[in-house]
Amino acid sequence: MLRWAWQSLISKRVSFWSSALGVASAFIxxxxFDAVFRGEAKQIVAYLVQAKPSVWVMQSGVSNMHMSSSFIWDWKADRIRQMSEVERVTPILYLNSVVRTGGKDWFSYIVGLESDSQGRAVARHIxxxxxxxxxGEVVIPDVIGKLTNIGVGDYVFLTDKKLKVVGISxxxxxxxxxxxxxxxxxxDDILSSSGTYSYLLVDARPGVDARQLADKIMNEVEKVNALPHDAFVKSDFAMALKMGVEIISIMTIIGSTLAALLVGFTSYTQVMSKRRDLGIAKAVGIPRRAIYGAVIFQSLCITGLGFMMAALFAFLVMPYIHTLLPQITLVVSPAQVGKVGLVAIPVAFLGALIPGYLVMRLDPALVFHN
Amino acid sequence: MVLANDNLVVVQHLSKYFGSGHTEIRAVDDVSLTVNRGEIILVMGPSGSGKTTFLSMIGGLLKPTGGSIVVDGIDVATADESQLPAIRAQKIGFVFQAFNLLDALNVEENILFPAQLQPGTAKDKKQRAQYLMQRLGLMPRRNTLPQTLSGGEKQRVAIARALINQPPLILADEPTGNLDSKSGQEVLMILHDITHDAGHSVIIVTHDPRVEEIADRILWLEDGRFRDRKSEKHSWVIDPVCGMRIDEWSANLFSDYHGKRYVFCSHRCLDRFMKAPEQYL
Structure with missing residues (x-):
């Protein structure tokens, strides 16, 4: 039966490959969408990841940077500096605001760096x-430079300030x-934040445990929250995911539904084009369950092939999309592709439901119609 | 339900109606038939006479409105839907006018197709297929796909497929309908020889008068009923009302008047005759 199902499936090559391509498109x-979302989530925490202090200190009640605001008095930074376990404290100011460049507005993270920060907290790759x-100067991301065609020596606007581009990160x-x-x-001028910082990047002395240092800071400095670097990044990433998870869930449902519809349509087309063959099979005594099994097998083949094509596309083509569209960062992980593979199995079964119903109802007497 | 199986096929008061009320069509109407083992029965009749409906019901492909069909001791008419595939596979072989081979499978695979879910080893089934291919002259074409076969070859493949499970009954619907005279003759002889040798019973539905040569018994089905067939092929009479020439075998409007039977082409003529017979004599 399986051989017949397979031979029957591939006997119309154009239909077979176009069906698999259609299913692949839905999985792609x-x-x-998943890769875009994960890439975006990764990039949202890119600054935190590359800054990598031992401990992040922020206002009490705040546990992330994404879409947050935090104020810490400067004397609290001094208190932390005096701790024996602390190597260095680098304060930054932080603001979510719009930067205007090349005629476009970019909702951005603005990081204010002290001149004596000695390169700590700056972009690592220039x-x-x-x-x-x-x-009066600004360092802009390279993608913004490419998209708006500006470079070193050009100007951008942050609120009422005109800033000269001196670096591309x-x-x-x-x-x-x-x-x-x-x-x-x-x-500081924009925020009127005199005497306050937003976040403190605390570097511990060698051998000091970041978690213990964070606990000590919270115990000894009032109304601050201190998180080891990994915990802070995780918290920020979780926030980014939370803000986008609904969208990605909807897109996954839409994509899966589309895939199921495509598989269903393909199986339906297969069944309709093979009604005569299925009628013959019924007439010569092949049980309905075996014929239905053949329909499911065909559906699984198309879905499986579609999934493999989609996986190949994800691993071989998606990484190059960033070259063409620099604003999009795609993160493709085998685990995520595997999850789509798991979704593919019920999709194949769902796709075979209507064709299966048609097989059940198929009149074997149609074999007498010439 | 398993019944006594003195005869291979026992059909009793078989009926199949389509529609209801004014639109009811009696495709098969109270037909009875007994087929002995090894017998070749020919069912002839005009188009729309119910031949294919009759064959479909015996083959378990169509549920009758009434009556019983017992094939090799099993009542096909009352068999559960889940039992019918096994009955069709083991008890009945089908040969169709349109051959109905599976395009994606080669000759050998087509022949083996009904056997794949039946009891027995793959080796035995393959040997049986090879025997049939040799017997039907298909060995050189065993790996060929159906679209490259001639009509006669296709029908030989269909016959081999019908025989693969060694069913006691073969149902053939216009087996020569799509064949030229030479191929048709060849297929008929094969069907005759191979079924007689193995003791299969065959019911053939056809318009083709050549098939009469191989039949043990010929039945004439018309308007859903078996009718007597006279020794002559046609018996032409004249409708006394309109003067139309009518074949008495197939006519179904009669009136006896003064000891003589008159045949009519339509109810209109019959009604006119009944009102004033003398006017037309």
Missing amino acids: LVMF AAGRGMPNP EGMFSMANPVFFVAFSDL
Whole structure:
């Protein structure tokens, strides 16, 4: 039966491959949205990941950076600096705001850097210019530069400030929050935050446990929250996921539904085009369950092939999409592709439901119709 | 339900009606038939006479409105839907006018197709298929796909497929309908020889008068009923009302008047005759 089901399936090659391509498209859609979302979530925490202090200190009640605001008095930073376990404290100011460049508005992370931060908290990878901005200057992400065709020496606008581009950073772009670096004094001026910081990047001395240091900071400095780096990144990533999870869930459902419809339509087309053959099979005594099994097998074959094509596309083609569309960062993981593979199995069964029903109802007497 | 099986096929008061009320069509109407083992029965009749409906019901492909069909001791008419595939596979072989081979499978695979879910080893089934292919001259074409076969070859494959499970009954619907005279003759002889040798019973539905040569018994089905067939092929009479020439075998409107039977082409003529017979004599 399986041989017949397979031979019957591939006997119409154009129909077979176009069906598999259709199913693959639906799975690619699911994988693409997932990869975009994961890429975006990764980029949202890119600055945190590359800054990598031992401990992040912020206002009590705050546990992440994404879409947050935090204020810490400067004397609290001094208290932390005096701790024996602390190597260095680098304060930053932080603001979610709109940067206007090349005629476009970008909702962005603005990070204000103190001049004596000695390169701590700046973008680690600089494509052009320098990473440390002075007053009136800005370091922009490379993707913004490419998309708006600006470079070192050009100007961008942050609220009422015109800032000169002195550096182009790499890896600091996400669609939700590209990261711009400005001088501390410029952001202080915008925020009127005199005497406060947003976050403190605390580097521990060698051998000091980050978790213990964070606990000590929270015990000894009032109304602050201190999180080891990994915990802070995890918290920020979770927040980013939470804000996008509904969208990605809807897209996954839409993609899976589309895939199920395509598989169903394909199986339906197969059944309709093979009604005569199925009628013959029934007439010569093949049980309905065996014929239905053949229909499910065909559905599984098409879905499986579609999934494999989609997986190949995900691993071989998706990584290059960033080259063509620099604003999109795609993260394709085998685990996620595997999950889509698991979804493919029920999709194949769902896709075979209506054709299966048609097989059940198929009149074997139609074999007498010439 | 398993019944006594003195005869291979026992059909009693078989009926099949389509529609109801004014639109009711009696495709098969109270037909009875007994087929002995090894007998070749020919069912002839005009188009729309119910031949194919009759064959479909015996083959368990169509549920009758009434009556019983016992094939090799099993009542096909009352068999459960889940039992019918096994009955069809083991008791009945089908040969169709349109051959109905599976395009995706080669000759050998087509022949083996009904056997795949039946008891027995794959080796035995393959040997049986090879025997049939040799007997029917299909060995050189065993790996060929149906679309490259001639009509006669296709029908030989269909006959081999019908015989693969060694069913006691073969049902053939216009087996020569799509064949030229030479191929048709060849297929008929094969059907005759191979079924007689193995003791299969065959019911053939056809318009083809050549088939009469191999039949043990010929039945004439018309308007859903078996009718007597006279020794002559046609008996032409004249409708006394309109003067139309009518074949008395197939006519179904009669009136006896003064000891003589008159045949009519339509109810209109019959009614006119009944009102004033003398006017037309």
